Amino acid sequence: MSTSESRNRVVANRGGWLSGRTPFVILGAVLFVYVCYPFVAFLWRLDGFDSAAATDPATLSAVRYSLTTAPVATVLATVFGVPLAYVLARSSFRGKSVVEALVIVPLVLPPVVAGLLLLTGFGSLTPVGSFARSVGIRLTDSYVGIVLAQTFVASPFVVITSRAGFAGIDDQLEEAARSLGSSPVGTFWNVSVPLARNSILAGIVLTFARAVGEFGATMLVAYHPHTMPVQIWVAFGSQGLDATVPLVVLLALIGFSVVFALQALGRTPTLTR
Structure with missing residues (x-):
């Protein structure tokens, strides 16, 4: 078969594929347009962008707190979450299904409920909060409080995706590595982690994105200092929609960066095995 004939057959097959799936394309296009429309509508308002708002001290402070707390929360979730994911993937024990369910629960809880749970566990009047305060650490309305909230709501992502990997x-x-003399820890680092690398990295990226965008739990546990989502809410309530543009644009750019990072990994993380 000649090159031109092969090319014509490919073109014909593509046309047939599209014509045979037109109903699916139409239905999918409806959702695509619906998802894209709010972005377009928001960008349409950028003619009202206030450049001074982008350099406002409150805005810069919110950006600083979000971009310094989210990496810490991501590191904590990764350091403790990846080993947990490995245990869940490789071990069978009584109550395993309960452990897996509890790990996922923060994903399905309303963020405000997550914040209430954290307050009952780490609030200033709780035993843990009182002890931390006695040694000079504030667990609420502080940098530490932001990290606590972000880690609680975002850590399930790295656990679930790593477990799938x-x-x-x-x-x-x-087993082959163990038979060659590798220890369990050595096998984990030298065999398991490299092979599950894409899933782990996908979970890390998703965890960071979720931490940056966390609002409900953070607002209850650490309203002060403001993170980007909290500052957006404050700016919207006091100054209107236009005042939120700088932070919304930055968060949207972070979201797009997450999508591109996941695409670069060459796979889409799954929530189940």
Whole structure:
């Protein structure tokens, strides 16, 4: 078959694929347009962008707190979440389903409820909060409080995606490494983690994005100092929609960066095995 004939057949197949799936394309296009429309409507308002608002001290402070707390929350979630994911993927024990369910619960809870739970556990009048205060650490309305809220709501992402990555590894590869003298920890670092690398990285990226965008739990646990989502709410309530533009644009850019990072990893993280 000649090159031109092959090309014509490919074009014909593409046309047939589209014509045969027109109903799916139409239905999918409805959702696509619906998702894109708010972005377009918001960008249409950028003619009212106030450049002074972008350099406002409150705005800069919110950006600083969000971009310094989210990485800390992401590191904490990764350091403790990846080993947990490995245990869930490779072990069977009584109550495992309960542990897995509890790990996922922060994803399905309304953020405000997550904040209330954190307040009952780490509030200033709780035993943990009182002890922390006695050693000079504030767990609410502080940098630490922001990290606590972000870690609670965002950590499930790295656990779930990492677990899926570990579960997809042929356990015979790990057994082979153990038979060659590798310790369990050595096998984890040298075999399991490299093979599950894409899933782990996807979870890290999603965790960071969720931490940056966290609002409800952070507002209850650490209203002060303001993070970007909290500052957006404050600016909207006091000055209107136009005052929120700088922070909204920045958060949108972070969101797009997350999407591109996930695409660069070459896979989409899944929530189940």
